[in-house]
Amino acid sequence: MIDGPLLAIETSCDETAAAIVDGRRVRSSIIASQAALHAPYGGVVPEVAARHHLGTINRVIDAALAAGGVGLDDLQAIAVTQRPGLIGALLVGVSTAKALACVRRLPLISVDHLLGHVCASWLEPVALDPPFVCLIASGGHTRLDLVHDLAAPETLGQTIDDAAGEAIDKGARLLGLGYPGGPALEQLARSGDRTAHRFPIALGGKRVRDFSFAGVKTSLLYVIRDEGPLSARRRADLAASYQEAIVGPLAARLLDAAREHRVPAVALGGGVAANGRLRELVTEGAARQGLRVAMPEIALCTDNAAMIGAAAQFTAVVPWPDYLRVDAIPTAPPGGIAA
Ligand code: KG4
Ligand code: ZN
Numbered sequence: 001m002i003d004g005p006l007l008a009i010e011t012s013c014d015e016t017a018a019a020i021v022d023g024r025r026v027r028s029s030i031i032a033s034q035a036a037l038h039a040p041y042g043g044v045v046p047e048v049a050a051r052h053h054l055g056t057i058n059r060v061i062d063a064a065l066a067a068g069g070v071g072l073d074d075l076q077a078i079a080v081t082q083r084p085g086l087i088g089a090l091l092v093g094v095s096t097a098k099a100l101a102c103v104r105r106l107p108l109i110s111v112d113h114l115l116g117h118v119c120a121s122w123l124e125p126v127a128l129d130p131p132f133v134c135l136i137a138s139g140g141h142t143r144l145d146l147v148h149d150l151a152a153p154e155t156l157g158q159t160i161d162d163a164a165g166e167a168i169d170k171g172a173r174l175l176g177l178g179y180p181g182g183p184a185l186e187q188l189a190r191s192g193d194r195t196a197h198r199f200p201i202a203l204g205g206k207r208v209r210d211f212s213f214a215g216v217k218t219s220l221l222y223v224i225r226d227e228g229p230l231s232a233r234r235r236a237d238l239a240a241s242y243q244e245a246i247v248g249p250l251a252a253r254l255l256d257a258a259r260e261h262r263v264p265a266v267a268l269g270g271g272v273a274a275n276g277r278l279r280e281l282v283t284e285g286a287a288r289q290g291l292r293v294a295m296p297e298i299a300l301c302t303d304n305a306a307m308i309g310a311a312a313q314f315t316a317v318v319p320w321p322d323y324l325r326v327d328a329i330p331t332a333p334p335g336g337i338a339a
Pocket of ligand 1: 013137138139140141164165166168169180181182183186270271272273274275276301302303
């Protein structure tokens with residue numbers, strides 16, 4: 001555990017973020033989203049993301065220091081997202097962190113982005129301690145972790161194809177909604193009937209806790225193709241049914257895993273955790289099972305640097321000058337990356 005404030009930096013995808021974290025306390029968390037920049041392309045363009053991070057990162061760090069009421073002299077360490085993510089985007093954060101740490105002779109902590117999502121609930125005011133089961137569902141990842149030790153969560157299952165957020169975004173696009181589609185799909189789904197259409201619910205994978213969303217997405221594509229122009233009513237019904245086919249299995253497997261592993265709490269992380277229907281299903285199910293539900297505020301569920309500062313407390317510190325060899329690592333190949 002780092003004693004005192006640290007600066008955390010996150011640039012793995014399309015948010016340029018910096019935060020000052022002191023133990024469990026978030027002193028500041030600044031997030032500059034590039035979502036509007038990528039919207040015309042219907043997804044994140046890696047090269048555009050990297051260039052934009054480069055132009056924004058220094059201002060975001062200055063803002064985090066100012067809002068956190070600390071100067072560079074007060075920092076005890078620099079934490080940065082090292083993996084996984086878009087390589088060009090990650091490199092901006094890693095290079096900036098190394099340069100800052102180097103001139104100040106501060107230790108560096110290179111953090112796993114997904115551990116960041118898991119550790120977001122450890123921060124105040126949620127302040128959740130293990131054991132718990134955590135669902136991370138975002139545009140890039142869908143993973144279920146059993147957490148007995150924040151330094152080493154055990155992955156129970158993950159998606160075998162699309163991430164939940166990716167399936168939501170692609171479905172939203174098929175329904176004529178903009179990017180990112182999550183909030184718009186949720187809005188449209190509110191006026192629809194979630195039982196109107198039965199989408200296939202895939203169990204998928206060798207492990208029962210794995211997820212699969214490619215079939216649901218293809219199924220929506222075929223319905224839209226076969227039914228021709230949709231009435232407003234049918235569009236809302238399909239949105240509600242599609243959302244249910246994605247968030248239903250997420251909630252069910254999270255709650256099942258908590259029962260099976262006899263943990264007293266469940267946690268949500270990732271952008272899809274902003275979904276009201278997912279929150280409702282998890283809250284209702286958890287109440288029936290007598291579980292505590294840890295849902296960090298939405299700004300801590302979507303990509304942010306405060307969660308990287310939290311994960312840094314459970315990650316090995318690399319001293320000067322060893323971290324000059326630390327490099328950004330994009331998506332891990334199957335079987336992991338050799339040390
Ligand atoms: O964690 P995040 O901000 O970025 C990464 O992908 O790492 O997650 C973004 C994803 C997008 O797919 C977006 O559509 C989804 O989270 N999302 C939602 C909602 N808000 C954001 N999905 C469903 N309902 C929402 N309200
Ligand atoms: Zn993320």
